[in-house]
Amino acid sequence: MSTNFAVIGATGKTGRRVAERLEAEGHAVRRLARGTSPSFDWEHPEGWVPALHGIDRLYVTYVPDLAAPGADVAITRLAQLADEAGVQRIVLLSGRGEDGARRCEDILSASNVPTTVVRASWFAQNFTEGMLSDAASTGVLALPAGDVREPFIDVDDLAAVAVEALTSDGHAGLVHEVTGPESLTFAEVAAILSEVAGREVVYVPMGFEEFHAAVASEEGEAVATLLTELCREVFDGRNAAPTDGVARVLGRPARRLRSVLTDAAAATPAGRPA
Ligand SMILES: NC(=O)c1ccc[n+]([C@@H]2O[C@H](COP(=O)([O-])OP(=O)(O)OC[C@H]3O[C@@H](n4cnc5c(N)ncnc54)[C@H](OP(=O)(O)O)[C@@H]3O)[C@@H](O)[C@H]2O)c1
Numbered sequence: 195m196s197t198n199f200a201v202i203g204a205t206g207k208t209g210r211r212v213a214e215r216l217e218a219e220g221h222a223v224r225r226l227a228r229g230t231s232p233s234f235d236w237e238h239p240e241g242w243v244p245a246l247h248g249i250d251r252l253y254v255t256y257v258p259d260l261a262a263p264g265a266d267v268a269i270t271r272l273a274q275l276a277d278e279a280g281v282q283r284i285v286l287l288s289g290r291g292e293d294g295a296r297r298c299e300d301i302l303s304a305s306n307v308p309t310t311v312v313r314a315s316w317f318a319q320n321f322t323e324g325m326l327s328d329a330a331s332t333g334v335l336a337l338p339a340g341d342v343r344e345p346f347i348d349v350d351d352l353a354a355v356a357v358e359a360l361t362s363d364g365h366a367g368l369v370h371e372v373t374g375p376e377s378l379t380f381a382e383v384a385a386i387l388s389e390v391a392g393r394e395v396v397y398v399p400m401g402f403e404e405f406h407a408a409v410a411s412e413e414g415e416a417v418a419t420l421l422t423e424l425c426r427e428v429f430d431g432r433n434a435a436p437t438d439g440v441a442r443v444l445g446r447p448a449r450r451l452r453s454v455l456t457d458a459a460a461a462t463p464a465g466r467p468a
Pocket of ligand 1: 256
């Protein structure tokens, strides 16, 4: 009998890649997001039972973040419904260095469903398809990150690790802490973006209050508070050291940020980051 996979957050940066990789390997994948059929909405648990029906293995991304208020309640409920639905394996995407995310990891790891955690550093793709993707066009990369170093992970590497954990045995109960191979300051990232974009991109370190106000004006108070608290938590140097998580799972080195940004620029019609 074939194994049925589902991906929660299948239109997102990692979920899309996980679903594509699974399908390329010939697996049946139910892509789940708010607009899919069946749909999956973290705000509407009444839809979770049909979404999980008949699924054997599940990739989970939680939005807005596992450290957000209420995430622990949602993850507890998901674990219970997944168990009742007969799900036999969960791979959870988590964030490195976040206490709130750690609580959710522990909930799933203690559940009846064998779980693997993929605990990731900041995504390289935040600069190409995420919240900082306009830095190359505006010329400004503004964050409350001081001169902290971050080992940005290529989400294609992350997705490959997740797929390995979903499809191969021996990953249950493990935490794969995945990062890129080198730690860079955001000023160094701005320099790479400048080279790749062919125009100057400047890193502007912000204060936390200034950052909060800027996000609140665009995304509202709740998002601003969550993002500011996350930045306060993880930009203290705790995540600066790279890990060998990608190499241990995939048997090859993790990709460098420069390579990810260069390829993304080459893939856009104008030859520049979006
Ligand atoms: N960015 C980073 O550097 C970083 C680092 C480590 C960990 N993470 C974690 O990565 C996770 C996000 O994963 P991602 O980057 O792959 O996704 P993403 O690109 O942020 O996309 C979000 C996905 O979730 C779906 N979604 C949005 N609201 C939803 C809701 N209410 N219910 C159900 N689905 C919803 C979206 O689809 P629709 O809009 O179509 O519904 C989309 O598929 C977060 O938990 C974040 O903490 C991020």
